[in-house]
Amino acid sequence: MSDLNHTRRGIFGEFTKGFWKENPILVMLLGMCPTLAVTTSALNGLTMGLAVVFVLTCSSLIVSIVRNIIPKQVRIPTFIVIIATFVTMVDLFLKAFLLDLSKALGPFIPLIVVNCIILGRAEAFASKNGVGLSFLDAVGVSLGFTVTLIILGGIREVLGMGTFFGMPVMGVRFERWVIMLLPPGAFITLGFLLGAKNLIDGRMEEKRK
């Protein structure tokens, strides 16, 4: 794996960048459709995230393995075929084993096919790097996506339903903020998260100076 020597960030950096520096939601603002739509609860966020972890990791691996035999003119359709294959697998798996979750996520599992994060990683990373690095990149970015979805879903669930992963946390007298479960709640929460991230980045930048 000679490509490990050429990386700018080192192996560890390729893995960790997805959590903060190149977080797919908070920095690249990719995959907004599932991000906003399914994060009504922490569990939905977690499931969506894990589905993306599987699809992104598998498709990045395959794309990286076959990157040298794909003519560049047809690379995008080929990537989509590879991604769609894994997405269909996840969809069938959820329907066969986790029917309730499959229902809760509705059309957003099949829609992972057109999730920009996955095509983006295939195009920007896996098609240019070796198998090992592509694997680390995919796992890192998709776990970063998952963690952010859980945070987003967690905040909305706690404020909107008074529960976290289905467990009551706010006490019986808590008045539920229903708006947090509606689309505006998704935008508001995401906005605050983006702001918080930029604030922390700014503070860290100042400290360095």
Place this chain on the structure above:
Amino acid sequence: MKTRLKMILILTLFACISGGVLSLVYIVSNPLIEANMLAEQDRSIFLVVPEAKSYEEVTKSGFTYYECKDQAGGTIGVAMPANGNGYQGSIRLMVGLTPDLDTITGLAVLEQVETPGLGGRISEKAFSDQFTGLRTDPAVGWVKNQAPESDTDIQAVTGATISSRSVVAIINKSIQQLKEVL
């Protein structure tokens, strides 16, 4: 010419592999998915007609319902699947009725895509339990923000009148259809 041929070959190759792999996955998962569907149907029928021990599918002039039987084989109720539009998408219900269709014995919301936390609460037990024992003559109705006074009314979910109203409308429509075919 050579690149063009290569493009076609590679893309065809990938499509074929993908098709092959997915067929295998489908062969393995499809029986499980169908078993899930059937289990869900069983569960919902026995939920809405609690006394039933077995059921029989009946299709009359295009309308499918389930005749529920007790141990001796006598008909003790009817379970009918009912579909219709909610606030955001279709709602699928299973409605349990007495054989004369006058009283609802239970309601199960099988599928809905209403707003989570608002209309989505029609899936909660607190809402569906209201239908148990509800009279359907002349029609099921609903009231808002107060306990229902009539034995044909339910209380709509707060902030989700449209979803609640849709459930009631779907039930009424399906009972009408069932009355016509019976």
